Amino acid sequence: MDVAGTGVASAARPHTARLRADASRNRERIVAAAREAIVEFGPDVALDEVARRAGVGNATLYRHFTDRAELVRQVALSVMAGAAQRAEDALMEEADAFGALHRFVFEAVQERIGALCPMLSEAFDREDPDVAAQAQRMERSINALLDRAQRAGQLRGDIAVGDLMVALTQLTRPLPGTGCAGFDRFVHRHLQLFLDGLRAPARSVLVGTAATLEDLKGCK
Template structure:
């Protein structure tokens, strides 16, 4: 081997670790950047869902996508990158609402030692989700047989049923009221009146809900017609 060959080999040997080190640095930089990009993408997605929930209540489910994007503080391209169409967005808004309401039920059950206080807390928290106004507006855009929607619905049903069962067991909830009765009353009392906007009802919703809760307490002053409605009864007829 000539002196030139030896020098070349030496340079190549020295370059190999340097090149390997550069590749490692690039991989590390890319790995560090990826979680940040994913976090940004997740935040944008959540902002879109939150904005859609608000604007669907205010203006209905047919509101233009550019208004939703503007409310979320993102571009139209970002919105469409996350949600292919209106049904896709309505699907994920529904999931978010159902998950949030179920979370509120679980939290009330875990943090309130008094069973009727837990039920009352849940009812008012669910009203703050504006479910009475939102759900009818987006119902036609949602496939309720979708597995993730069904799973969220089952979880919510179980959480509400647990609250009602505990209140019954403590003797504080009248025996002729079921979880289905509670859900229907909650939906009706938080739904806007014909010709009015959802926001017009908000100052009064919690007042009416407290009247409802007072009427749910045992002992019952009057007998209700029919029998207690379960969530299974509702699912069969809705």
């Protein structure tokens, strides 16, 4: 209710809404900047660098994320959710089985799936229920793409989701210390080479066994 009919309360509401919208945009910018920085420099990237890339002050960053672990967690959740949605959309919308996988692989670049590297770190809490739920959703959706392409005889049968994730993580990260501008143009070439190697019939026998996401959890 307005105070003495002055309209103070109603005037305050738009102001509060604007503050909340600004805070939400700042949070989104910080997560997006952290995602890019982690891909480029790894999870130990300076938070000052993240704030600079996001166009916010350090105080704003710390208002949203009290420490590095909280920020890395949010980046991981964001990337996994985005990757899972990309896989689900490709599976539903693409008639050709290998075409769906091809689409997902290239769209995973846009999600900066290489930012998931911190998930292989001992310091990352893999028992976090939100992280576990998103990881399961992502694994399930990517597995569906692989299974469909294998059943169609278009994808070699000796790989699993872990193999795909390792390749995507490695191929979508710049070479350490290079600061390579326009790196995505190399990524697209190398992803195409990788996809050609996935097609059935296989032209070689892979050593070892197909890797799952569970296998990757043991990486140091």
